[in-house]
Amino acid sequence: MSLIKELEKDIINIINTAGYNVVDPMFQTSSRPDLGQYQINCAMSLAKQYGKNPREIATDIVNELQKDNRFTNINIAGPGFINITLTNECLVNMLNQILQDMSVNIDKQDPKKIIIDFGGANVSKALHVGHLRSANIGEALKRLARLLGHEVLGDAHLGDYGRPLGLVVLEIKKMYPELPFFDENYEGDFSEVELPITNEDLERIYPLASIKSKEDENYLEEAREVTAKIQSKTRGYYDIWKKVVEISKEDIKKVYDTLNVYYELWQGESDAVEYFDELNEIFEKANILEESEGAKIVEVKEESDTSPMPPLLFLKSNGTLSYQTTDLATILERMKNYNPDEIWYVTDNRQCLHFEQVFRAARKAKLVDENVVLEHIPFGTMNGKDGKPFKTRDGGVMSLKNLISLVKEETVKKIALGSVTEEEKAEISETVAIAALKYADSLPYRATDYVFEIEKFADLEGKTGPYLLYSTIRMKSLLTKAKDIDYQKMHILNSETEQDIILTILNLPNILTKSIEAKSLNEIAEYLYKLTSQYNKFYNENKILVEENEKLRESWLVLTKVVYDINSLLLDVLGIKVPEKM
Secondary structure (H helix, E strand, O other): OOHHHHHHHHHHHHHHHOOOOOOOOOEEEOOOOOOOOEEEOOHHHHHHHHOOOHHHHHHHHHHHHOOOOOEEEEEEEOOOEEEEEEOHHHHHHHHHHHHHOHHHHOOOOOOOEEEEEOOOOEOOOOOEHHHHHHHHHHHHHHHHHHHOOOEEEEEOOEEOOOHHHHHHHHHHHHHOOOOHHHOOOOOOOHHHOOOOOOHHHHHHHHHHHHHHHHHOHHHHHHHHHHHHHHHOOOOOHHHHHHHHHHHHHHHHHHHHHHOOOOOOEOOEHHHHHOOHHHHHHHHHHOOOOEEEOOEEEEOOOOOOOOOOOOOEEEEOOOOOEOHHHHHHHHHHHHHHHOOOOEEEEEEEHHHHHHHHHHHHHHHHOOOOOOOOEEEEEEEOOEEOOOOOEOEOOOOOEOEHHHHHHHHHHHHHHHOOOOOOOHHHHHHHHHHHHHHHHHHHHHOOOOOOOEEOOHHHHOOOOOOOHHHHHHHHHHHHHHHHHOOOOOOOOOOOOOOHHHHHHHHHHHOHHHHHHHHHHHOOOHHHHHHHHHHHHHHHHHHHHOOOOOOOOHHHHHHHHHHHHHHHHHHHHHHHHOOOOOOOOO
């Protein structure tokens, strides 16, 4: 339990001592800082319960609060709002506790097992800007949930099943018909056969094969046949498919590594398909499958629906599985193998209907218990200055690699690295570029679209990732220079700026709780900027290392250390690394 929660608990006991039974004192940061740092707003609700004037109740509570030496400037405003301020001694004591143990400034939650499905990578296709937000949001939510005490597994859930892979294998067959994979009489070990294809080749092959399939019906029919052979695990075709998946997966991992995005599970749609027979049996026994023009569907409409809710397509008329069915099979797989309390899906807004259908069908078939949470976490798009989805100059979809390169080119212009090797310069500029990308992506509320301006978000000033990195590195540098100074605790508060910083520090538990409840990172991103800006104001107002008053100097170093620790913690939650210098 955080220090602020402990304080709230003490306030409940004080109100009870005043003669009023209360569960929620409505204790919060004050909306009128001129009247106090915090407010207690329960007098109005207690007035209804006890049939008394709210100001009379507020007066009784204030009389008890005044007996506690942690509070000062206690006053009543309006109909019964109680304003209180924490004494400097109380603030200093609380900061010292946080210095010793950061966990006293975090409210842990009842632990749950959570699987987060995010990333959206498709095998044999280049990751593009549309994959950025899912990766960033999913990874940060995973880290945040772990910080708050949950057990979390991130799953890449690769798109490695269906016609796209059939198209790729068919085009490879056209290019290299002599490969043993396509020789029915080959009896050797396919694992020893080298595939003369790189990931760059795959990224060219799929668009080419896709165009051919749209222009040539015979080519499309061949692709269907190849797809069927892969899915039936036909020798040769299934083996080359596995090699294609591994080549693509290796490159996907490299891009995600660059973004500081990591997965515990690298399952694909193909893994879930192994559970289809069992899934089909469950749905048949539940008697919820219906025939419709040769296909099998599940009606998921509910009486409370105010907009059209089409049925879920369970099995296509040609006998192949739908995207919705592979998601249902994945739920079955996850429940059997991991038994999670919650499953979160981080995808864009366009998939809201899809997941509503899948969740309803899963509950209808009782794939999950009633208490298991299935949640879609939708997000908006990252747009260019024209307000449209971010594109290349020629109007094509921009790859993530190219976007990272563009931002890296811009950050190199902004940072003065001095005497470093070219290798170090490249590494630092990439770290700063990733920070610029990830912080800009975290700033807006998750569900809204936003405009990404490379020049703006790569700047060292303003609400940007580079600004946060530069400031955090400066704090670390200050602490390094002070390594010979013994600063074990804060002794005194010297200014309102320091008070403001500590109050912001104490608000961290509220920020983390709000963020996990909203499944959005904007609260954390804004908090980081606020705390860092407050610290920079303090830094510019004082000459910390040359301060002659030892207790004041030690106090300032302690304040610096706590802010640095919080910045490091939250930047890590956002998946942002802090370089040694920039």
